[in-house]
Amino acid sequence: MRAFSSLFALCVLAATVSSQSVFDPVTPWPPGPGNVLIPQAPNPELVQILSKVDPNRVKAIIEKLVSFGTRNTLSSQTDPKRGIGAARDWIAAEMRSFAAASNGRMTVDVPSYVQQPTSRIPNATVISNIVATLKGSKEPNRVYVVSGHYDSRVTDVLNFIDDAPGADDDGSGVAVSMELARVMATHDSAATIMFAVVAGEEQGLFGSNFMATTLAQNKVDVQGMLDNDIVGSSTADDGTKDPTDIRLFVSGLPQNNTAQQNLNLASIGGENDSPSHQLGRFVAEVSQNIVTGMNVRTIYRPDRFLRGGDHLSFLQQGYPAVRFTEPHENFAHQHQDVRVVNGVQFGDLPEFVDFDFTARVAKVNGAALWSMAQAPGTPKSVFIDTAQLTNNSTLRWDADVHADGGYEIVWRETDEPQWSRVIPVGNVNTVTVNLSKDNVQMGVRAVGKNGFKSPVAFPFPG
Known part of the structure; x- marks a missing residue:
């Protein structure tokens, strides 16, 4: 049949x-x-937007982030050259330079709050996000978010002294947000797009939770959130390459549903039809084409086993949200002290990032974001x-x-x-x-x- x-x-x-x-x-x-149903194809304006995504600029962003030594959430916020504060200020300055070309359409903010001590934050710590907002010309309160986190870590999440390059986790996701902000700043979007770079992910999703709860409290109609976390490598730990696949993790039953709401959904066979599943289907439909050169592998679970990301903060507020992650992770290059053991290099270094691959992931995000924002x-x-x-x-x-x-x-x-x-x-x-x-x-x-x-x-x- x-x-x-x-x-x-x-x-x-x-x-x-x-x-x-x-x-x-x-x-x-x-x-x-x-x-x-024939998948939606990019129109000429979207083709032009995606053609401007530049692997060399992606490379420059990631290498600049690595140059701050560590971006641990607990590191210095005042040193002009090293630590998360220096990274924050550089990202904000770059975003403002993109906004300068937007003819007033794009604005940049650095919303912050003080996070009180937790198991991963021993002292009260300022958490700062950087958000470039391209305001919608027709429906400014309808919003789509793309995000990466700029904090980094080594083996001990409380170690804010040693170098934590964070090239892939998550300099790659930051590069996606920043590069899309640059290329879309000069275009008129019907709905609002927020290009977010958040902090505190490794300590407990603090920056994204701050952003998502603020949006929810202000009753902002976020109709889709794309999280990019570890999207920088096409090479598996056995050396094989998978340069045209990107994983898309899609949550099932909404996390803010009551038990009765989940029972009602299951009673009509709708457990595979949550808003996030519809977002995932949309991304797969509009982002797999000759312009992106990518295949989107949709995986129906919120995230990998024992892992989580900033999209979870948006899911908890009832917003549709999904997560992009590279096809095969190399765990020697994640959450590791920079060191060599038996000839094997550990650490999240830029030499292990495929900048062309990251640029194609940015195109996948760009195709989805722009297609949603220009549609009703x-x-x-x-x-x-x-x-x-x-x-x-x-x-x-x-x-x-x-x-x-x-x-x-x-x-x-x-x-x-x-x-x-x-x-x-x-x-x-x-x-x-x-x-x-x-x-x-x-x-x-x-x-x-x-x-x-x-x-x-x-x-x-x-």
């Missing part, structure tokens, strides 16, 4: 509208109504009618004036990882399709006249 369905998926089918506004299949099951927002209050038993399915959602290209119903078999079919339904906010909600998974996405399409919203019974 799977092979049979795949064969039919090669055909493009047209959906017709009946007088009762029911979208009928043009052929009997399989394959059902709708067209084969993800539809809200999406429900599927369960008032009566029927083999049709009626979906409703809140109308959005920015969805000037209408809406699409997407669907897939319940065991398919990606949305595979699409039914254009026009500029409406309720529609009935000739698909049984018992048999497939459905969702709604908004379309702009510019051709950009939003991430999908999963419907709940209502």
Whole structure:
């Protein structure tokens, strides 16, 4: 049956509208109504943006970060040449230089707070983030975030004296945020994009938690967060290279859900359709193309075993968030004192970073960020009618004036990882399709006249 369905998926089918506004299949099951979903391709402006991502600038950023010796959260905040304070000031100055070319669209802030002692912070310590904000010209309160952390560590997380180069963990993620801020600063974005560089990750996600909670307290509508942590190497510890794959960790059940909400989600088979899963599907759809030259390997778990990252802070606030990490980590180059043992070099040094690979990861992020920010927002209050038993399915959602290209119903078999079919339904906010909600998974996405399409919203019974 799977092979049979795949064969039919090669055909493009047209959906017709009946007088009762029911979208009928043009052929009997399989394959059902709708067209084969063709992934969104980058438009000329996005191609131009991505073409400006420069591996040499990525290299310069990472090498400059390494030059500060250590960026441990506990290191000096006042020394002009060594420590996390010097790194903070340099990053902020660079971001401000990017903003200067934005014609006022981009601003740079260094929000800070004092973190009281914890098991990994023995003394009250200032945690400072650097955030370059490209304000949306149409929907400034709809926000997308890309982030990397600029603090670093060695084997002992409390050791702020010895060199902690942090080239890959996470100079690479910082380079992604900074390079995207540079190339997007001169472009007009419909929604707001925040290019964040946060501190305190190694001590307990303090900088990202500060950022995420501040956004939530201010009721900012963050519709997607992309965390880049350890995205600098394409080489495994056995020496094999994987230069075109990037892992994308995608959380399942929302971390801020109640137990009852999770039971409700599971009761309709929606445990694989969380907002973060929809974000992950969107990234995979728009970021795998000839311009990025990358494959996105989506992994359905919040993070690697025994590990975590700054996206978790956003998940805890109910925001969709995902994490990028290189395909094969070399643990001799993470959280290690710089040393040579039996001829093996330990330490997170720039010589182990593939700058071309990191630049391609930046392009993957850039394709996703720009595609989301130029599309209408993800539809809200999406429900599927369960008032009566029927083999049709009626979906409703809140109308959005920015969805000037209408809406699409997407669907897939319940065991398919990606949305595979699409039914254009026009500029409406309720529609009935000739698909049984018992048999497939459905969702709604908004379309702009510019051709950009939003991430999908999963419907709940209502």
